[in-house]
Amino acid sequence: MRRVVCREFGPVEKLVVEEEPDPEPGPGEVLVSVRTAGVSFVDGLLVRGGYQVKPELPFTPGMAVAGDVAAVGKGVTAPAVGDPVLGLCGRAGYASAVLLPAASAVPLPSGLSYEAAAACVEGYSTMLFAFTRRAPLNPGDVVLVLGAGGGVGLAAVDIAHNRGARVIAAASTADKREAALAAGAEAVIDYTNEDVKLRARELGGGGVDMVVDPVGGDHAEPALRALRPFGRYLVLGFASGTIPRLPANHTLLMNRSIIGVDWGDWGRRDPAAGAALTRELADLLAAGGVRPPEPSTYPLERAAEALTAIIERRATGKLALTP
Numbered sequence: 001m002r003r004v005v006c007r008e009f010g011p012v013e014k015l016v017v018e019e020e021p022d023p024e025p026g027p028g029e030v031l032v033s034v035r036t037a038g039v040s041f042v043d044g045l046l047v048r049g050g051y052q053v054k055p056e057l058p059f060t061p062g063m064a065v066a067g068d069v070a071a072v073g074k075g076v077t078a079p080a081v082g083d084p085v086l087g088l089c090g091r092a093g094y095a096s097a098v099l100l101p102a103a104s105a106v107p108l109p110s111g112l113s114y115e116a117a118a119a120c121v122e123g124y125s126t127m128l129f130a131f132t133r134r135a136p137l138n139p140g141d142v143v144l145v146l147g148a149g150g151g152v153g154l155a156a157v158d159i160a161h162n163r164g165a166r167v168i169a170a171a172s173t174a175d176k177r178e179a180a181l182a183a184g185a186e187a188v189i190d191y192t193n194e195d196v197k198l199r200a201r202e203l204g205g206g207g208v209d210m211v212v213d214p215v216g217g218d219h220a221e222p223a224l225r226a227l228r229p230f231g232r233y234l235v236l237g238f239a240s241g242t243i244p245r246l247p248a249n250h251t252l253l254m255n256r257s258i259i260g261v262d263w264g265d266w267g268r269r270d271p272a273a274g275a276a277l278t279r280e281l282a283d284l285l286a287a288g289g290v291r292p293p294e295p296s297t298y299p300l301e302r303a304a305e306a307l308t309a310i311i312e313r314r315a316t317g318k319l320a321l322t323p
């Protein structure tokens with residue numbers, strides 16, 4: 001097998017591709033021949049040593065894959081050799097083959113390509129977790145999504161739209177805003193030029209019920225101030241590199257709430273709950289109500305190039321590697 005290896009924290013260009021024999025699945029494990037590995041913002045942070053959790057070196061990035069089962073270990077009744085699966089692998093996904101606990105390999109939802117499936121898992125799991133476990137969404141809610149053309153943002157737009165919410169999408173480029181419209185947003189804001197608070201209030205008919213923020217930085221406070229009474233502000237990440245300091249008086253005013261969302265930590269602390277969410281996502285994808293976009297793909301050897309596009313804010317939607 002071939003895999004991308006990070007031997008020291010630093011620029012993504014230091015990633016190397018190494019060859020080694022395929023591993024044997026142990027009891028309860030399956031070996032997946034990887035067709036596609038999702039690439040994410042978090043992978044770039046991990047490789048550069050900038051994530052809140054530092055993996056032990058050396059490691060292979062990549063938390064989600066889609067592929068075919070190549071071998072199964074003792075005691076595995078499902079999936080079977082040859083089955084197409086979608087798997088969460090923590091780290092290790094940037095490889096031509098990966099070992100997974102059998103329970104972490106769910107059937108590839110029908111109607112979804114390997115590429116779209118592997119690329120969507122992180123963002124869609126995060127937003128399904130957010131909208132079901134942290135801040136249940138009501139039909140008719142107006143949701144303002146920041147960074148709406150990114151992985152988490154597009155998942156938020158698609159799932160919120162599917163659940164009957166009205167979505168206002170904010171993003172920096174025409175490409176990203178178009179992607180958000182295609183995913184179900186009813187209106188867009190160019191937050192490089194427009195006032196987020198005023199435009200969101202205008203488009204939302206006086207305000208919005210929820211803000212989804214994977215970006216942080218300068219737009220956070222105006223977005224908080226666009227919330228109606230009892231509005232909820234979901235903190236998902238800080239892609240801008242700046243953790244906002246939000247004034248507490250704007251939560252007291254109008255009974256607003258700020259809610260942190262950390263899907264990864266939740267799933268690590270409660271693997272059974274995490275696995276149940278993955279099955280829920282697979283069902284949602286199979287039902288066809290949500291439509292993850294096809295990612296732009298790169299060969300395994302160009303992993304650094306894909307990560308650089310994300311780090312430099314050039315990526316619209318998701319990227320994926322095809323070993």
Ligand SMILES: NC(=O)c1ccc[n+]([C@@H]2O[C@H](COP(=O)([O-])OP(=O)(O)OC[C@H]3O[C@@H](n4cnc5c(N)ncnc54)[C@H](OP(=O)(O)O)[C@@H]3O)[C@@H](O)[C@H]2O)c1
Nearest residue numbers: 041147150151152171172214236237238239240261262263
């Ligand atoms: N809480 C959780 O459970 C969870 C799960 C997954 C990811 N995350 C976090 O969510 C954040 C977004 O992840 P993602 O997968 O959506 O990333 P992404 O696909 O790269 O999208 C991030 C978006 O942030 C905006 N952005 C603003 N300033 C940026 C900058 N300096 N560099 C890069 N992007 C910038 C960009 O949109 P514009 O150009 O339109 O501004 C970009 O499209 C990350 O911080 C990630 O760690 C959290």
